[in-house]
Amino acid sequence: MVMPQTLANSIDDESSSKLNDFSLAVATTNGTGSQTANLTLLRSFFKMGIPVHGKNIFPSNIQGLPTWYHIRVSRDGYIARREPELLVAFNRATVRDDVATLPPGSVVLCNSDLKYRFERDDLITYDIPVKALLEGAEAKGKLRDYLANMSYVGALAQLLDIPLAVVQEALGYHFGRRQKLVDSNMAVVDKAFEYAANELEKCDPYRVEPMNATEGLIMMTGNEAGALGSVFGGVSVAAWYPITPSTSFIDALKNYLAELRTEPDGGATYTVVQAEDELAAIGMVIGAGWAGARALTATSGPGISLMSEFAGLGYFAEVPAVIWDIQRVGPSTGLPTRTSQGDVSFVYNLGHGDTRNVILFPSSIEECFEFGVASLDLAERLQTPVFVLSDLDLGMNNWMGRPFDYPARPMDRGKVMSAAEIEKRGSFSRYLDSDGDGIPYRSLPGNSDPRSAYLSRGTGHDEHAVYSERPADWHANAERLARKFDGARALVPQPVVDEPDGATLGILAFGSTRYAIDEARDALAAQGIPTAFLRLRALPISDETRAFVERYSKVAVIELNRDGQLCGILRNELPELAARLEPVAYLDGMPLTAEWVAGRLAGLTEEDHHG
Amino acid sequence: MDRAQAIKSNAIGLGKADYGGAPSTLCVGCGHNSIANQVIQVAYELSLKPNEIIKLSGIGCSSKSPAYFLGMSHGFNSLHGRMPSLGTGALVANHSLRAIGVSGDGDTGSIGLGQFKHLIRRNVRMTYVVENNGVYGLTKGQFSATAEEGQELKYAGQNELPAIDICLEAITAGCGFVARSFAGDAKQVRELLKAALSHRGTAVIDIISPCVAFNNDDASTKSYGYGRENQQPLHELGFVPIAEEIVLEGHDPGEVRVVELHDGSRLTLRKLEEDYDSSNRVAAIDRILRAQEGDEFITGLLYYDPDRPNLAEASRLVETPLAELPDERLRPSREALAHLMERYS
Numbered sequence: 001m002v003m004p005q006t007l008a009n010s011i012d013d014e015s016s017s018k019l020n021d022f023s024l025a026v027a028t029t030n031g032t033g034s035q036t037a038n039l040t041l042l043r044s045f046f047k048m049g050i051p052v053h054g055k056n057i058f059p060s061n062i063q064g065l066p067t068w069y070h071i072r073v074s075r076d077g078y079i080a081r082r083e084p085e086l087l088v089a090f091n092r093a094t095v096r097d098d099v100a101t102l103p104p105g106s107v108v109l110c111n112s113d114l115k116y117r118f119e120r121d122d123l124i125t126y127d128i129p130v131k132a133l134l135e136g137a138e139a140k141g142k143l144r145d146y147l148a149n150m151s152y153v154g155a156l157a158q159l160l161d162i163p164l165a166v167v168q169e170a171l172g173y174h175f176g177r178r179q180k181l182v183d184s185n186m187a188v189v190d191k192a193f194e195y196a197a198n199e200l201e202k203c204d205p206y207r208v209e210p211m212n213a214t215e216g217l218i219m220m221t222g223n224e225a226g227a228l229g230s231v232f233g234g235v236s237v238a239a240w241y242p243i244t245p246s247t248s249f250i251d252a253l254k255n256y257l258a259e260l261r262t263e264p265d266g267g268a269t270y271t272v273v274q275a276e277d278e279l280a281a282i283g284m285v286i287g288a289g290w291a292g293a294r295a296l297t298a299t300s301g302p303g304i305s306l307m308s309e310f311a312g313l314g315y316f317a318e319v320p321a322v323i324w325d326i327q328r329v330g331p332s333t334g335l336p337t338r339t340s341q342g343d344v345s346f347v348y349n350l351g352h353g354d355t356r357n358v359i360l361f362p363s364s365i366e367e368c369f370e371f372g373v374a375s376l377d378l379a380e381r382l383q384t385p386v387f388v389l390s391d392l393d394l395g396m397n398n399w400m401g402r403p404f405d406y407p408a409r410p411m412d413r414g415k416v417m418s419a420a421e422i423e424k425r426g427s428f429s430r431y432l433d434s435d436g437d438g439i440p441y442r443s444l445p446g447n448s449d450p451r452s453a454y455l456s457r458g459t460g461h462d463e464h465a466v467y468s469e470r471p472a473d474w475h476a477n478a479e480r481l482a483r484k485f486d487g488a489r490a491l492v493p494q495p496v497v498d499e500p501d502g503a504t505l506g507i508l509a510f511g512s513t514r515y516a517i518d519e520a521r522d523a524l525a526a527q528g529i530p531t532a533f534l535r536l537r538a539l540p541i542s543d544e545t546r547a548f549v550e551r552y553s554k555v556a557v558i559e560l561n562r563d564g565q566l567c568g569i570l571r572n573e574l575p576e577l578a579a580r581l582e583p584v585a586y587l588d589g590m591p592l593t594a595e596w597v598a599g600r601l602a603g604l605t606e607e608d609h610h611g
Numbered sequence: 612m613d614r615a616q617a618i619k620s621n622a623i624g625l626g627k628a629d630y631g632g633a634p635s636t637l638c639v640g641c642g643h644n645s646i647a648n649q650v651i652q653v654a655y656e657l658s659l660k661p662n663e664i665i666k667l668s669g670i671g672c673s674s675k676s677p678a679y680f681l682g683m684s685h686g687f688n689s690l691h692g693r694m695p696s697l698g699t700g701a702l703v704a705n706h707s708l709r710a711i712g713v714s715g716d717g718d719t720g721s722i723g724l725g726q727f728k729h730l731i732r733r734n735v736r737m738t739y740v741v742e743n744n745g746v747y748g749l750t751k752g753q754f755s756a757t758a759e760e761g762q763e764l765k766y767a768g769q770n771e772l773p774a775i776d777i778c779l780e781a782i783t784a785g786c787g788f789v790a791r792s793f794a795g796d797a798k799q800v801r802e803l804l805k806a807a808l809s810h811r812g813t814a815v816i817d818i819i820s821p822c823v824a825f826n827n828d829d830a831s832t833k834s835y836g837y838g839r840e841n842q843q844p845l846h847e848l849g850f851v852p853i854a855e856e857i858v859l860e861g862h863d864p865g866e867v868r869v870v871e872l873h874d875g876s877r878l879t880l881r882k883l884e885e886d887y888d889s890s891n892r893v894a895a896i897d898r899i900l901r902a903q904e905g906d907e908f909i910t911g912l913l914y915y916d917p918d919r920p921n922l923a924e925a926s927r928l929v930e931t932p933l934a935e936l937p938d939e940r941l942r943p944s945r946e947a948l949a950h951l952m953e954r955y956s
Contacts, residue, residue, distance in 0.1 A: 218955040232948065234941030236933040237703055239696075256951075260943040267929035269940050271703045273922075276729040280696035283689075283726070287700025290687060291665075291708070292934030294941070295700065309690055317687075403952035406945045411938050444934060445665045445685035445701065445708055453661065455678055455686040467633070467678065 018205040020050050020075035025084035026152065027091045027098045031063030033146030034090070036174060036185070037153050038069040042398060043170035044162050045073050046219055049211040053079035053515075055397050055591065060244070060337045066094045075211060078522075079400070080515035081591040086206060088152045089116065090130075099123070107204045109155055124204040126196070128155050133191050139184060147188045154192025159200065161207045164193060218365075218403050222394035222512075223298075225365035226324060227253035228404070229372020230296055231260055234411050235322075237295035239273045239284035241303060244336055245392035246326040249298040278303035282310040282323065286385075289320040290456060292416070292444035294376045296322035300392075301330035301343050304350065311385050312351020316458045316481070318431075318440070320379035320414070324388045326395040329589050338589030339392035341511055341560040347387050348539055348569055353459070354478060356485050358492060359539040360388045361510035365401040367493075367537070368394070373407050374493060380414035382488055383442060391560070393591045394512040415441045419449035430454045430465035431477060438484030485540060492538035495545055500525070503532040505605055506552030508545075508581075510536040510566065512591065513558055519594035520601060529605055536566070541573055549577045556604055558584045560592060622658035630654045630661070632682040637672055642794030642820030642835075643742045647679040649797055650711065653804045654681060657852070659709075665701060666711045669694040669723060672749055673715030673742035673820070681711075692723025695730035698737050699922065705932035706923035709808060710737040717747050720756035720775045731784040733922040734812035738804065741777050741815065742794075744822035745833040752825040759832050764825065777817040778913055779899050782892060787916040788814035789895070791909065793838045794821065799910060802878070805850040806912070811873035812921040819908070838908065845887040845898075845911035846880035873917050880912060889915045 026041075028034035038054060045052040051074050059065035072079050085103055089095045089110040096116075099108060104122040112127035130151045139147050157167050168186055175181040227249050230238075238257075240250045250272065257270045275281035281297045288295035299307065304325050314321050327343050329335035350357055360375055362368045371388050379386040415435075422428045422443070428451045431440045440463075443452035454465035461477070462468040509517055514535055521531050534548045534555075549555050549570070557567035564583025571578035584600050586592065620626050630651045635644050654664070661683035668674035670691035677686045689697045698710050719727045719741050730737065745758040752766035756775040763769050781789045788810040790803045800818060807814035821827045821835045829836035846868070851857050853875040859867060862881060870878040870889065880889065888894060895914040902909045929936070 216956070218952055220955045228951065232942055234938060236936065236941060237700060239700065260947055261941075263929055263940075266927065268927050269929050269933065269936055271926040271928060271933070273699065273703065273733075275696065276725055279693060280699075280726055280729065283693045283696025284700035284703070286689075287687075287697035287702075288704035288934075289700070290697070291701040291704035293700075293704030295704070310693065313690055403956070404948065406948050407942070411942065413938075443685075444705075446662055446705055446932070446935070447685075448662050450661060450683040453683050453685050455666075455688060457688040458690075 018207065020073055020208050020211060022073055022086055022206050023082040023084045024071045024073070024086040024088070025098070026069040026071070026088040027094050028067055028149060029091050029093070030059055030061050030065045030067040032149065034067065034069065034149045036146065037149035038071070039174055039398070040153055040167060040170045041156065042071055043173055043219070044157075044166045045071070045208065046214050046400065047166055047169060048162070048208060049214050050075060050208060051077040051079060051213050051400065053397070053399060055081060055393065057590070058337050060333065066091050073208065075213070077213065078515070078519040078594065080519050080594050082593055082595070088156070089114065090149070090152060092116070107206060109152055109159070126155070126159065126200045128152070128192060128195060133188065133195060137184070137188060147185060150185050150188035151192040154189035155196040155200070157189065158193045158196035159202060159204075161209065164189070214400060216403070217400045219398050219400055220365050221248065221396055221398055222362065222365055222368045222390050223249035223326065223396060224252040225368035225401070225404070226362070226372045226388065226390060226395070228256055229369035230322070230376065231256045232369075232407055233294065233373035233376035235294045235296050235376060236270045237285065237288035237293045238270070238297065239275050239281040239295070240297050240299065241275050241278045241281045243300050243303050245328055245396045246298040246300050246303070246324065248396060249324055249326060278306035279310070282307040282321065285321045285323070286310050286314050286319050289314070289379070290317075294380070296324065296376070298324040298326065300326050300328045302332070304343055304347060305331070308350050308352075311357065312353060312355050313458050314385040315351050315355045315357065316353065317456045318383040318442070319385070319456070320383055321385040322375045322379050322388065323385060324390060327389060327391040329587070335589045337392070339560065339591055340587055340589070341389070341391055341513070342565070342587065343389060344559070344561070345565040345568060347389060356540070358382060358384060358386045358488050360386065360493060361537050362388065362390055362394065363511050363514045363535060365399045366404060369404040371493065377412040378491060381412050381439070381491060382484060383414060383439060384484075389511065391512055415439055417441045417443050417452065419447050419452065422447075422449040422451050428452050429463050431461060431480070432463040433480050437487050438480045439487070489540045489542040492540070492542070494542055495537055495548070496535045497533070497544070497548060499532040500530040503530040504552065505529070505531045505601065506548060506555035507531055507533045507558060507601070508536060508548070508555050508570070509533075509558040513560055516592040516594045516597045517558060520598035523594065523598045524601060529602070531601065539569065541570065546574055546577070549574055549580055553580060554582055554604060555580050556582050556584045556601060558592070558597060560587055561585055562587045621655055623660060625655070625658070627651065627655040629683065630681055632677075632679040635676070635679045637675065638824050640823040641672070642744065642818070642822070643673055643676050644679070645794045645797065646740065646742055646800060646818055646820060647676045649800045649804060650680045653801050653808070657805060657808065659808075663707065663709055664711060665708050666713065667694050667698045667701070668713045669715070669718040671715040671718045671747070672822070673713055674718060676713050676742070677711075692718050692721070693726055694718070695723065695726035695735070699730060699733060699735050702735055702737065703923060703926065703928070704934045706736070706928055707932050712737045712739045714739065714741050716741060716743045716745060716755040716757040716777070719777060724775070724780070728780060728784040731781055731786045731813045731815070734785070734787065734919050736811060736921045736923065737813050738807040738810070739813055739815045741817045742820040743777060743817055743833065744820050744826055745831065746822050746826040748822050748825060762831060766825070776899060776903065777815065779896065781815040782896055782914050785919070786815050786914070787812050787919055789914040790816045790912045792816060792818045793842050793908070793910055794818055795835055795838050796842060796910065799844065799848055802848040802850045803912065806848070806870070806872055806878040809872035809874045809876045811917065811924075812919060832908065841908040843907055843909050844883055845885065845909055845913070846883055848911065849879040849881070851877045851879060870912070870915055871917070878912065887911070889913065892916070
C-alpha cells in the first residue's frame with residue numbers, strides 16, 4: 001500500500017496543524033448515557049463554527065457492552081472517519097486495546113478509577129478522578145453514571161479550549177427546556193474543568209479555536225432527513241417493523257407527521273402502522289399504494305429479505321411503493337449495528353422473475369431529504385417500488401448540511417385516470433401503453449366509472465388486466481416493463497461529476513463513502529495525481545455514467561462491501577467497458593477512511609505507471 | 612310488459628348481472644362457486660355501489676374467486692397468505708371502502724395464519740371469507756391445516772396433525788364477528804355475508820366449502836354429504852336492513868335474539884334446539900371446543916361484539932380518505948420547513 005505523502009505528514013506535523021484538526025474517540029460502556037456527553041461535545045464544536053462529524057460505533061446491546069464515539073474535527077471540512085489520535089478512556093473492558101491501537105504521540109484522557117497502568121511511553125496521558133469529582137453531586141444510581149460522563153466533557157473543554165458557555169448552550173439544546181438537567185450536568189462539567197485547570201498540565205498540541213465554517217448549516221441524522229423529506233413528499237401511510245438501523249427513521253417520521261400533519265380538529269392526514277413483520281409491512285405499503293396513497297416502509301437487510309415477494313409483486317402489478325433500506329452488515333446477529341453497502345445487487349433484482357428495481361443512493365442529509373421527496377414522485381410516476389439505499393453510518397449519525405430546499409416542483413402523482421377522464425376517452429385499459437413510454441394509466445379503487453375497475457395480479461394479464469396465459473400477451477407485457485425501466489434512466493437523480501484537468505483515473509462510488517473519497521482525492525491531487533469522480537445517485541444508470549466510463553481507461557468503483565456489487569452491475573450494464581471497471585471494495589463494519597481510499601487509488605495509478 | 616320492467620333492478624338501478632364477474636374456472640360443483648354466487652346475490656340485494664367495494668384475495672382456488680363476482684369493483688389477487696396486510700394498507704389509504712376478502716384454509720390456516728390474526732387484532736374493516744375445504748386443490752390434494760386429525764386421503768395418506776379451527780383462532784385474536792357456515796346452505800351464507808358487511812371491523816366467516824376433486828368423500832367433514840347430514844345451525848338467521856321493520860312471522864319474541872349491527876341494520880337469531888348467546892366470548896369458545904369433541908358441525912354467528920373501533924377509527928384519520936387528499940393537505944408549508952431548519956441549526 002502506498003501512503004499518500006500529505007496524509008502521512010499530517011500525523012507527525014507541527015503543533016499548529018493540530019488546531020481544529022483531530023480525531024477523538026470516546027470509549028465508554030453502552031447504556032451509561034454517554035450519548036448526551038458525546039452529542040454535547042459534537043454540538044460544542046459545531047457551534048464554535050468548526051466543521052465536525054460524530055460517529056456512534058455501538059454494539060447490538062442495551063446495556064453493558066463497549067461503545068465508542070468518534071468525533072472528527074476538521075478546519076478543512078473533512079468529516080470522514082479517521083483513526084483517533086485522542087482517546088477518552090472510560091471503559092475498563094476496552095482500555096488496553098483502545099490504547100494499544102493509538103499512533104505514537106496520541107493523547108489519552110483516562111478515568112483514574114479504572115486504575116489502568118499505561119505500558120506505552122509514547123503517549124500523552126491525563127488522569128481524572130471521576131468518582132471524586134462526583135462527590136457532592138446530588139444524583140444517585142443511574143443518573144450518577146450519566147453525570148459521570150460529563151466529567152470528560154469538562155476536562156476536554158479545559159484541555160482543548162472549548163468555552164464553557166458553548167458547552168452550556170449545547171446542553172441546553174440537548175435537554176430543551178429542562179433547566180434542572182442542564183444545571184446538574186453543567187455542575188459536573190464545571191468541576192471537571194476546574195480540576196483540569198488546577199491539576200493537569202497541558203502538554204499536547206491539540207486545541208480548538210472558533211471559526212465561521214458552520215454558519216448557516218444544520219446538523220441532523222440521515223434518518224431524520226429522509227423522514228422529513230418523505231413528509232414534504234406527502235407520504236400518508238407508513239408501515240414498518242422495528243429493525244436497527246432503520247428504527248430511528250420511523251421514530252423521526254412519526255414525530256414530524258404528528259407535528260406537521262395533524263389538522264386543527266385533531267384528525268390525522270397520515271397513519272403509521274407497526275406491522276407484525278416485514279412481510280406485512282411491505283404488504284400494507286403495496287396495498288396503500290394500490291389504493292392511491294403515498295406509502296413507504298423503512299427497514300434493513302433482513303427486512304429486505306422478507307420483502308422480496310411483495311417487491312416482485314409490486315414490480316409486476318405496477319404498484320407505487322417506497323422502501324428505505326438503511327443498510328447494515330448482515331444477516332442475523334453479530335454486526336447488525338455496523339455499516340455496510342451490501343444490499344445493492346440484492347435490491348436491484350429483488351423479486352423473482354425478471355425484476356429490476358429503481359434505487360436511489362443518498363450521500364448526505366441534503367440528499368436524504370431530497371430523495372425523500374423524489375422517491376415518492378418516482379414511485380407514482382413509474383408505478384413501481386422505489387428503493388432508497390442509505391446506510392447505518394449516514395442514517396444514524398449526525399451530519400452537517402445546508403438547510404433543506406423546499407421542493408421546487410409540485411408533487412408528481414403520475415398517470416392516474418379519473419372517472420371524468422375515462423368518460424372523455426371512452427375506455428380504460430390498465431396495462432395499455434398508450435403513451436409509448438411503457439407507463440400505463442392506472443385507476444384507483446373508488447373511481448365511480450365502472451370501466452375503471454380491474455383485478456390486479458402479478459403475472460398473467462393482458463393490456464386490459466384480463467387474465468391471460470397467452471404467450472404473446474405476457475411477452476409484450478414483459479417487454480413493456482423493460483421499456484418503462486429504460487425510461488427511468490432519465491427520470492432518476494443524475495450523477496454528480498467532478499473532472500479536473502489532467503485526470504486519468506476515474507472514480508465511481510455512491511452514498512456515504514463520498515466523504516472518504518473527497519478527502520483522498522484532495523490528498524492525491526496535492527501529490528499531483530488529479531482524479532475524476534462520478535458519484536452515482538441512482539440505478540438504473542443513465543448515458544452520463546456510460547460516457548464517464550468511456551472517458552477513462554480505468555475507473556475505480558469504490559464500495560463498502562466485499563464483492564464489489566455495484567461494479568458487477570456496471571460491468572453487466574456496460575459489457576464493452578467492463579474491463580475498465582476496477583472493484584475497490586472493502587467491508588469490516590466500519591466506514592471507509594481517506595487513508596485507505598487514497599492508498600488503494602494510489603496503488604491503481606502505480607499499476608498504470610509500471611504496467 | 613316492456614323490456615325495462617322485465618329486467619329487475621335494485622335501489623341503485625343495477626341488475627343482478629351487473630354484480631357478476633368473469634366465468635368461473637373452478638371445478639363444476641366447487642363450493643367456492645356457490646359462495647361467489649351468494650356474494651353476487653347479497654351485493655345486489657343490498658344495492659351496494661360497486662365502486663365502494665374492493666375484493667381481495669391471496670393465492671389458491673378460493674383466491675381465484677374474486678374474479679368471478681363484482682366485475683365493476685377493483686380487486687387484487689395478491690400473494691399466498693398476505694392478503695390481510697395488503698387489505699390493511701388499502702383500507703387505511705381509503706377508509707371509505709368496504710373490503711371483501713376471500714381466502715382459503717391453506718391461505719389462512721397455514722401460510723397466512725400470522726397475517727390473519729394480526730388483521731383481526733387491528734380490527735381492519737373487512738369481511739373475511741374463508742372457503743374452507745381442508746385440502747390444497749391447485750397442487751393436487753395435500754392436507755391443509757384445517758383437515759381433521761386421522762383423516763385419510765388418496766394422495767396425502769393419513770393426516771396425523773390436529774386441525775386448526777379458524778373460528779377459534781379468530782375469537783382468541785379479538786375478532787368481533789365470527790361465524791361458521793356451509794356452502795350448501797345458501798340462505799345462511801347470504802344472511803351472514805349481509806351482517807358481516809354491516810360490521811365495523813373484521814368479520815370472519817369460515818365457510819365449509821367442499822372440494823369436489825380431492826375431498827368430497829362422505830366420510831370427510833368437509834364434504835357435501837357430511838355437511839348436509841350433520842350441519843347443526845345454532846339459530847336461524849335473518850338480516851334486517853336499515854329502516855326496515857323486524858317481522859317475527861308468528862314466532863314468540865322470546866325465541867328471537869336481535870343483534871344490532873354497526874350501520875343500523877339488525878340480525879335476528881331465532882332459537883333452534885339450544886338458546887345460544889352470541890355475545891359471550893367464553894361461552895363461544897366453550898361451545899366450539901365441545902363441538903370438536905362431539906364431532907358436531909355447528910354453524911351460525913358464533914360470536915359478536917360490535918364495540919371495538921376499527922383501525923381507521925383508532926388511527927383518528929381525517930374524514931377524506933388519505934388517498935383522496937389534495938396535495939396542499941399532504942405537503943406542509945414552506946414556513947414549516949424553515950421553522951424546522953431553524954431548530955436543527
